[in-house]
Structures are given as structure tokens and as C-alpha cells.
Amino acid sequence: MSSPTSASSAATPRLRRNTMLWALLAMALFLVSTLLGLFLRLFQGNSFPAVEPVWFYSALTLHALIMVGAWFLGSMAGVHYLLSRYVRPSSAISELAMGGSVVGVVLISISTLLGKFGVGWYFLFPLPLYPNGAWSPWATIVFFAGLAILAVFWLAWVLDLLRAIARRYSLSMALGWHILRGAKEPEVPPLVLITTVSLVVVTAALVAAALVLALFVLHGSGRANVDALLMKNLTFLFGHIIVNITLYLGVAILYELLPAFAGRPWKTSWLVAFAWNAVLLLVLFAYLHHLYMDFAQPRWVQVVGQTASYFLSLPAAAVSVFGSLALIYRSGFRWTMASRLLVCGVLGWVIGGIAAVVDATVAVNSVFHNTLWVPAHFHTYYLMGVVLMVLAFFDHLSRELTGSDTDVPAAGWILSLLLLGGYGFLAMFYYGGATSVPRRFATYPEETLQGVIQARVAAAFVVLLLAALVIYLSRMAARCLRAFALCRNAS
Amino acid sequence: MIPQYKALLAFLIITAAATATFLWVTRNTANKERLNPEAVSKLRSRFAITCALLLIAALALTLPHLPYPRGSEIPDKVVFVAAKQFAFGLSEAPIASDAQWEAASQGPAVRIPANRLVEFRVTSLDVNHGFGVYSPGGTLLAQTQAMPGYVNRLRLRLQNPGRYPVLCLELCGMEHHSMRGIFEVFATGKE
Amino acid sequence: MTFPRIAACLAAGAAALWGQSPAGSLNQPPNEDLYLYHSVPDILVRPAGKPAMPLSELWRERPLLITMVFTRCAGVCYPFLRSLRTATESAGKPPSGYGILVLSFDSRDTASDMKAAAAGIGARADEGWIFATAAEESVRRLAEATGFWFRWDGERRQFDHPAVLLAVKHGRLVRLFTGGRIPAESLGAILRDLAGGFVPSYPLADKTSFRCFQYNAATGSYSLDWGAVLLVLPGAAAFLAALLTFRPWRRKCARAPFQAA
Numbered sequence: 001m002s003s004p005t006s007a008s009s010a011a012t013p014r015l016r017r018n019t020m021l022w023a024l025l026a027m028a029l030f031l032v033s034t035l036l037g038l039f040l041r042l043f044q045g046n047s048f049p050a051v052e053p054v055w056f057y058s059a060l061t062l063h064a065l066i067m068v069g070a071w072f073l074g075s076m077a078g079v080h081y082l083l084s085r086y087v088r089p090s091s092a093i094s095e096l097a098m099g100g101s102v103v104g105v106v107l108i109s110i111s112t113l114l115g116k117f118g119v120g121w122y123f124l125f126p127l128p129l130y131p132n133g134a135w136s137p138w139a140t141i142v143f144f145a146g147l148a149i150l151a152v153f154w155l156a157w158v159l160d161l162l163r164a165i166a167r168r169y170s171l172s173m174a175l176g177w178h179i180l181r182g183a184k185e186p187e188v189p190p191l192v193l194i195t196t197v198s199l200v201v202v203t204a205a206l207v208a209a210a211l212v213l214a215l216f217v218l219h220g221s222g223r224a225n226v227d228a229l230l231m232k233n234l235t236f237l238f239g240h241i242i243v244n245i246t247l248y249l250g251v252a253i254l255y256e257l258l259p260a261f262a263g264r265p266w267k268t269s270w271l272v273a274f275a276w277n278a279v280l281l282l283v284l285f286a287y288l289h290h291l292y293m294d295f296a297q298p299r300w301v302q303v304v305g306q307t308a309s310y311f312l313s314l315p316a317a318a319v320s321v322f323g324s325l326a327l328i329y330r331s332g333f334r335w336t337m338a339s340r341l342l343v344c345g346v347l348g349w350v351i352g353g354i355a356a357v358v359d360a361t362v363a364v365n366s367v368f369h370n371t372l373w374v375p376a377h378f379h380t381y382y383l384m385g386v387v388l389m390v391l392a393f394f395d396h397l398s399r400e401l402t403g404s405d406t407d408v409p410a411a412g413w414i415l416s417l418l419l420l421g422g423y424g425f426l427a428m429f430y431y432g433g434a435t436s437v438p439r440r441f442a443t444y445p446e447e448t449l450q451g452v453i454q455a456r457v458a459a460a461f462v463v464l465l466l467a468a469l470v471i472y473l474s475r476m477a478a479r480c481l482r483a484f485a486l487c488r489n490a491s
Numbered sequence: 492m493i494p495q496y497k498a499l500l501a502f503l504i505i506t507a508a509a510t511a512t513f514l515w516v517t518r519n520t521a522n523k524e525r526l527n528p529e530a531v532s533k534l535r536s537r538f539a540i541t542c543a544l545l546l547i548a549a550l551a552l553t554l555p556h557l558p559y560p561r562g563s564e565i566p567d568k569v570v571f572v573a574a575k576q577f578a579f580g581l582s583e584a585p586i587a588s589d590a591q592w593e594a595a596s597q598g599p600a601v602r603i604p605a606n607r608l609v610e611f612r613v614t615s616l617d618v619n620h621g622f623g624v625y626s627p628g629g630t631l632l633a634q635t636q637a638m639p640g641y642v643n644r645l646r647l648r649l650q651n652p653g654r655y656p657v658l659c660l661e662l663c664g665m666e667h668h669s670m671r672g673i674f675e676v677f678a679t680g681k682e
Numbered sequence: 683m684t685f686p687r688i689a690a691c692l693a694a695g696a697a698a699l700w701g702q703s704p705a706g707s708l709n710q711p712p713n714e715d716l717y718l719y720h721s722v723p724d725i726l727v728r729p730a731g732k733p734a735m736p737l738s739e740l741w742r743e744r745p746l747l748i749t750m751v752f753t754r755c756a757g758v759c760y761p762f763l764r765s766l767r768t769a770t771e772s773a774g775k776p777p778s779g780y781g782i783l784v785l786s787f788d789s790r791d792t793a794s795d796m797k798a799a800a801a802g803i804g805a806r807a808d809e810g811w812i813f814a815t816a817a818e819e820s821v822r823r824l825a826e827a828t829g830f831w832f833r834w835d836g837e838r839r840q841f842d843h844p845a846v847l848l849a850v851k852h853g854r855l856v857r858l859f860t861g862g863r864i865p866a867e868s869l870g871a872i873l874r875d876l877a878g879g880f881v882p883s884y885p886l887a888d889k890t891s892f893r894c895f896q897y898n899a900a901t902g903s904y905s906l907d908w909g910a911v912l913l914v915l916p917g918a919a920a921f922l923a924a925l926l927t928f929r930p931w932r933r934k935c936a937r938a939p940f941q942a943a
């Protein structure tokens with residue numbers, strides 16, 4: 001049986017070491033951010049009556065940015081490692097990106113935790129320029145400096161992966177166009193196809209982020225009066241895509257890892273190639289569902305938004321999910337912690353996707369927009385989706401690199417606890433959305449007091465989730481550290 | 492049933508079906524078997540087409556219910572709404588200055604006849620806010636963004652008399668959660 | 683739509699540009715926002731050379747534009763009427779979907795005065811123009827309900843009054859235009875409103891750079907603006923980045939073969 005990392009001969013010790021370091025960084029950020037999340041739910045459950053709400057909003061901002069950053073980087077690290085079976089991305093750029101990310105995260109932490117900069121991770125124009133006494137201008141500057149650093153270094157990494165793919169594949173090959181024309185040869189692994197699509201799109205997102213920053217500067221310095229509607233479009237073009245693509249990078253990992261556990265190949269078929277090319281076209285328009293409640297967008301734009309959002313679910317989800325299930329059905333599937341996490345991740349992706357399609361309906365969005373339904377759906381495909389997929393990769397790789405191939409005895413229990421904590425916490429979000437509880441409220445007004453109870457129940461589930469995570473991740477971190485040391489000795 | 496519950500129900504039903512499928516497949520992974528690739532690809536095409544048809548049906552069912560008003564009806568009343576950190580000013584007269592906003596947000600609640608078409612003209616004097624209209628019982632009824640530089644027109648016909656709170660549905664600063672407005676719907680008697 | 687008004691207010695930040703009291707502050711034209719969607723009293727009018735009829739007969743079939751004048755006016759009335767006449771030439775003539783009522787608020791005006799006024803601006807009855815008089819009390823009621831006012835200035839021997847155009851649909855005031863002259867675009871926007879065209883949103887003060895969409899009040903349509911270019915820029919940049927990395931134009935015969943390190 002071929003192991004998912006059987007081509008690890010292609011991976012240099014430096015790449016393995018870097019990947020382990022990325023794993024440790026992502027897990028550490030994940031835990032910190034989950035703790036922040038627990039703080040948020042406890043705050044909404046009125047556990048800290050003496051703490052000023054401004055802390056809620058800065059913690060909210062930091063929680064989301066770290067979560068988005070951690071798993072974008074985690075999935076990039078996974079894709080970078082797996083790509084090395086086929087092409088050779090630069091380890092130096094990845095290390096540079098790590099340095100830049102650390103600096104960026106530190107700056108953003110300073111701005112939010114010391115500067116009380118609490119505008120939400122999407123820093124919607126023009127809120128950062130209206131502190132109303134909550135934060136000082138330096139916090140705004142430090143925050144944007146941190147973001148700019150992240151955008152630049154991430155873009156460098158993204159472009160380098162593209163460059164590596166381009167050294168071996170032509171654009172039409174990497175996008176599987178020959179397969180669309182009916183050819184069978186040469187083979188293009190789904191990993192390469194999905195990664196190419198994702199990286200091209202993420203480039204657009206990072207350029208949009210840079211544009212937002214530039215327009216903020218233009219407006220802040222009084223050189224232009226920037227249109228709030230344009231800024232909102234750009235903000236969500238960037239914000240939606242970066243989250244969406246993190247998911248797709250996780251799916252790229254899935255396509256590469258799952259076959260090893262199933263003992264069946266997962267090739268780029270015509271439908272797979274078609275699906276991901278359709279994603280390339282549609283994903284740039286899906287963000288429009290964030291602007292349904294902006295009546296200033298022309299009606300036809302909203303209709304395009306709903307149509308694009310609906311059909312985006314079809315190629316990626318329907319094709320990939322069906323593919324996953326067909327791959328494991330009666331395959332003699334090897335159930336390990338990693339493969340369980342992968343399958344659970346696919347289920348989380350599906351459930352989050354269904355909730356997303358429901359919310360992407362304009363008529364429904366009218367009563368769901370900016371209620372807890374929104375965090376409900378993206379926490380589902382993030383926490384119970386892509387996070388599990390990337391953790392599966394780290395789990396598998398750290399095992400292979402350290403030669404510890406057997407699961408710990410309590411693995412089943414840990415996973416159950418993880419799922420119970422996770423879905424219990426999510427259920428409160430869904431319930432909150434259905435009962436009109438607004439999102440991003442530090443405390444709830446009398447009309448939506450049900451939110452307080454929901455937050456307390458959710459916090460209890462988060463504690464369960466955290467318990468599972470601490471047990472599971474501490475073992476994994478120890479393995480990663482061992483693997484890191486081994487690779488260091490090897491090089 | 493309120494639209495929120497309908498959406499929740501649809502979500503739960505589809506999710507249950509998906510989860511059941513997952514459970515069924517994951518319970519059938521042991522007996523190693525060579526699948527007939529043609530049968531798999533046929534099933535896959537069928538599944539994709541079914542999904543596509545379901546999506547098209549959902550589009551056809553929901554797109555006619557866009558919340559954006561059409562002009563065929565003449566509203567019975569206009570209410571001007573100006574949002575500003577951290578209150579909504581609602582008034583029967585246009586709100587063009589901070590002073591007018593203050594008067595509107597602190598004055599008595601605007602009164603609106605029940606069962607009449609009301610047009611809210613919503614704008615913001617500073618950052619983005621969300622004009623979220625709640626029922627007296629705390630159910631979100633409708634919303635539109637309050638965006639600086641734009642006037643969004645939300646049209647509503649409210650049946651039940653009572654005091655309707657307005658909550659802010661776009662993060663707007665440190666007092667976002669306490670930002671609110673209110674209006675009162677009164678019974679018109681004759682209907 | 684009232685955006686020019688709110689726009690002016692907000693842009694200048696001027697609190698008291700328009701009076702807030704329905705009576706209207708002295709010498710100010712009525713504020714459209716204060717009368718929007720109000721019912722217009724169904725007064726009796728006497729079209730020149732025809733029997734008297736209620737206004738409801740005029741607005742039953744089609745929307746009605748009402749302007750109030752006096753024939754001895756040496757000020758705003760005739761320029762306004764002429765601009766209205768010109769605007770109808772380009773924005774669509776009255777019989778196609780609406781009528782225009784020119785109502786005298788001066789009790790001295792007679793049917794023949796009104797006929798002369800019609801001839802003076804070249805307005806024809808078969809094109810939907812109606813020149814009429816009404817009882818003094820009726821005129822007062824109409825004026826009060828729409829914010830219109832007129833005062834006799836004994837020194838100038840003229841009425842002091844603003845120039846307004848009321849757009850009425852099914853007896854309700856849908857638009858209220860004020861100004862010395864009416865441009866064709868404004869009339870176009872009013873007619874579009876009357877026809878039931880509607881946009882759920884409209885932009886305020888036009889000091890904004892890079893809008894995504896430019897709203898055209900006359901046609902009621904959106905057109906893409908420079909902001910839309912900025913919006914396509916990320917996608918275009920990504921496309922360009924892909925082209926520059928993959929360079930499909932360089933027809934290399936073989937891609938670098940992959941060697942495991």
C-alpha cells in the first residue's frame with residue numbers, strides 16, 4: 001500500500017522540518033484563538049460583568065484573524081509539502097513567509113490587545129477611522145502595518161508555489177484543460193489542479209486586500225473621499241476568498257491523502273477537471289452574498305451573487321464529496337485517527353456548505369444576515385471541516401516522520417469528545433441564528449436574551465472541545481517536536 | 492411558521508440526509524471490493540445532475556422573493572432613519588444634522604399605522620450600521636444596511652401593534668451591542 | 683426621489699437649509715420629504731372652456747403633474763412653464779402616460795387668461811396640457827396640503843411664491859419638484875417614479891471618488907463607474923500573475939522534468 005507521504009524521499013529534511021514548524025505554529029495559534037473564542041462566548045454569557053465591552057471586540061478581532069491566518073498557513077504548509085512530490089517549491093520562501101506571519105501576528109496582537117483595536121477582522125471601512133475614544137490612532141496604524149506585512153509575505157509564498165508548478169506544468173495542463181478536451185495523458189494530480197486554481201484566486205484576494213489598505217490610506221489622509229460601497233465589495237472579495245480558498249487547500253490535501261487510506265487512486269477525471277475550472281470562474285462572484293443587505297447594489301448583481309453562490313457548491317462539493325465517499329466505499333478503508341479526521345472533515349464541509357447555501361438565498365439572508373447563523377455556517381466548515389483535514393495531514397506526517405504508526409488507545413474517545421464539543425458549540429450558533437440573535441454582540445439586549453443562555457451552553461461545549469484538543473494536540477505537538485529534532489539531525 | 496424556522500428546518504432535513512449517507516458509507520468500508528468504474532461514474536453524473544436540478548428549483552422558488560421593494564405601490568408613510576455611533580434616529584422629517592439625529596434618537600418613538608406600507612429611508616452619518624427591525628417579541632423581521640453616502644429604502648407592512656425595537660446588525664464600534672432605535676405601530680381601528 | 687434635497691443637506695451639513703415645520707419657513711420652497719406620499723385634496727377645478735371637474739377625474743386614468751401659477755407673473759412662472767414645455771419634448775410628451783395641469787392660484791385669472799397663457803408657451807390641450815382655475819378656498823387647500831404658498835407683495839404688485847411641480851399618482855403626492863426651471867433629466871426621473879420604476883437605494887452627495895455604480899436618476903439605471911474597474915482589478919491582477927508565471931506564449935518543447943531531491 002502506498003503511503004500518502006511515500007514520496008517523502010522527495011521532501012528534503014529542510015522541508016520536513018519547516019512543515020513540522022508550521023504544524024506547531026498553526027496548532028499553537030489554534031489553541032490561543034480557541035481560548036479567545038471561549039472568552040467571547042463567556043462574555044456573551046455575562047460571565048465578566050466588570051470587563052468593558054471594548055475587550056470583547058478586540059478579542060473578537062484577534063480571534064478571527066488568528067483563526068483565519070492559522071489555517072490558511074496550515075493548509076498552505078500542507079499543500080507545499082505534498083506538492084513536493086511533483087514539483088519543487090522554495091523552502092526559503094516558506095521560511096520567509098513564516099517570519100513575516102509571526103511579525104504580522106505580533107503586530108496585530110499588539111494593536112488589538114494593547115491598543116484595544118476592535119473593528120472585527122474585516123475592518124469594514126470606515127470604522128477603523130472612527131474610534132470614538134475606544135482606541136488610539138497608533139493602534140490603527142500598527143494593525144494595518146501588520147496586515148500589509150501578512151499580505152506581502154503570503155503573496156510571495158503563493159506566487160512561489162505557482163512558480164514551482166509552472167516549472168513542470170503548463171497553465172492549460174495544470175488546469176486540466178487537456179482532460180477537458182478528452183485526453184487522458186499526461187496525468188495531472190488533483191492536488192496540482194486544485195492548488196493552481198486556489199492560488200490564482202487567492203492572488204486576487206491578496207491584491208484586493210492591498211487595494212483596501214491603499215484606499216484606506218488615501219481616504220485617511222484626506223486625498224480622496226472613498227465610496228463605502230466599493231470598499232465593502234473589495235473587503236469581502238478579499239475576506240470571503242481567503243476563507244473559501246483555505247477550505248479548498250484543505251480539499252487539495254484531502255484528494256492527496258484519502259487515496260492512501262482507501263488503497264484506490266483518485267485521478268483527475270473529466271468531471272473533476274470541469275468542477276475545479278468552474279470554481280475558478282464562480283468563486284470571484286460568490287462574495288456578493290455578503291452584500292445582499294446593501295440595497296445600493298443593483299438587483300442584477302444580487303441575483304448574480306445568489307446564482308454564483310449556489311452553483312459554487314455544486315462543482316467543488318458535489319463532485320469532491322461524492323468522490324470521497326465513492327473512494328472509501330468498500331475499499332477496505334484503513335481507519336486511523338488521521339483518516340477519521342479526514343472523513344469527519346468532509347462531513348463538516350458538507351454541513352457547513354448546506355448552511356451556507358441556505359444563507360446565500362437572498363430571501364433568507366434578509367432574516368439571517370449578521371445573526372449567529374453566519375458564524376454557525378463558517379465555523380462548521382472551518383472548525384469541523386478544513387481544520388480537521390489539515391490536522392489529519394499533520395497527524396499523518398508527524399507519525400510517519402517519527403515512525404510511530406499506531407494510534408493511541410483513546411483515539412476514538414478523543415475524537416468523539418472533539419465532535420461532541422464542536423457540534424454542541426455549533427448547535428448553539430445555529431439555534432441562535434434561527435432565534436434572531438445578532439452576531440458580534442458583546443452582551444445581549446432584552447429582546448434577544450436567549451442569546452445569553454445559548455452562549456453559556458456553547459461555552460460548556462467549547463470546554464469539552466478544548467479538553468479534547470489539549471489532549472490530542474499536546475501528543476501531536478510532542479511528535480512534531482520529535483520529528484523536527486530528527487530532521488534537524490538529518491540535515 | 493417564521494422564515495427563520497423554515498430555513499432551519501430545510502437545513503436540518505438536508506443535513507440529516509447527508510449525515511445518514513455518510514454513516515452508511517463509513518459503515519460499508521470494510522469488505523474490499525473492486526467497484527465498477529462505469530457504475531460509479533454513472534451514479535456520480537446522476538448525483539451531480541440531481542444536485543443541479545435541486546439548486547435550479549431552489550433558485551426558481553426563492554429569487555421571486557427578493558426583499559428589495561418594487562415601485563408599484565405607493566407607501567402610506569415615510570420614516571427617515573439616520574444611524575450614528577451609537578443610536579438610530581427615526582423621524583418623520585429628514586435627518587440631516589447631528590442635532591436633528593440627536594433629537595430624533597432621544598425623542599418619542601415614531602408612530603406607524605398598522606397594516607400600512609411604510610418606507611424607511613435609511614442612511615448613516617458615520618460608519619456602516621445595520622438597520623435590523625425586530626418584532627416586539629424579538630424576532631428579526633427585515634433589515635437593510637445603513638451605509639454612509641447612500642439612502643437604502645426598506646418597505647414594510649407591519650400587522651401587529653406594539654413597540655418594535657431596531658438593533659444594529661453591523662459591527663460599528665465598542666457600543667455596537669447597545670445601539671438601538673424604536674418605533675411604535677398603532678392599530679388603525681377600521682381594518 | 684428626494685436625493686438632491688437630502689444630498690444638499692448632508693453634504694453641507696447645514697441643519698436648517700430647509701425648514702422642518704410643515705408650514706415652511708419664509709421664502710423657502712416646500713421640502714419634498716415633508717409631503718411625500720401625502721394625499722392630495724380632491725378639489726374642483728375649471729379647465730378653460732370646459733365644465734368644472736374634480737381632480738380625481740384627472741388622475742384616475744393616468745398620473746398627473748400639477749404646477750401652480752398666476753398669469754400676470756413677471757417672475758418665475760413663465761420661465762418655469764417654458765422649461766417644463768421643453769423638458770416634455772425630450773422626456774416624453776404628456777399624452778403618453780401622464781397629464782399636466784397648470785392651475786392658477788390668482789382669483790383674478792379668468793378662463794381666457796389661462797387660454798392666453800397656454801398659447802403663450804405653445805402648450806396644446808390635445809397634448810395633455812390643461813390650464814384651469816379653481817375657487818380660492820380650493821386653491822388654499824391644495825397649497826396647504828403640498829407646502830405651496832403665495833403672498834401678495836403690494837409694493838411690487840406681484841405674488842411672491844415658489845415654482846413647484848407636484849407629481850400625483852392615484853391622489854397621492856409621489857414627487858415634489860422645486861426650482862426656477864425644470865431640467866429634462868429631473869422630469870425624466872419624476873416620470874420614471876410615476877411609472878412605478880423604483881430603485882431600493884440612491885446615493886447621496888456626489889463628492890465620492892471611485893463609485894462602483896453610477897446611478898442615473900433620469901433613466902433609473904445603474905451604469906458601471908470607475909470603482910467597478912478597481913473591483914475587477916484583483917481578478918485581472920491574478921490572471922496576469924498566472925500568465926506571467928506560466929508564460930503560455932513561450933512554447934517550450936519540454937517542461938523541466940521533475941527530479942526528486
Ligand SMILES: [Cu+2]
Nearest residue numbers: 620659663670
Ligand atoms: Cu451600529
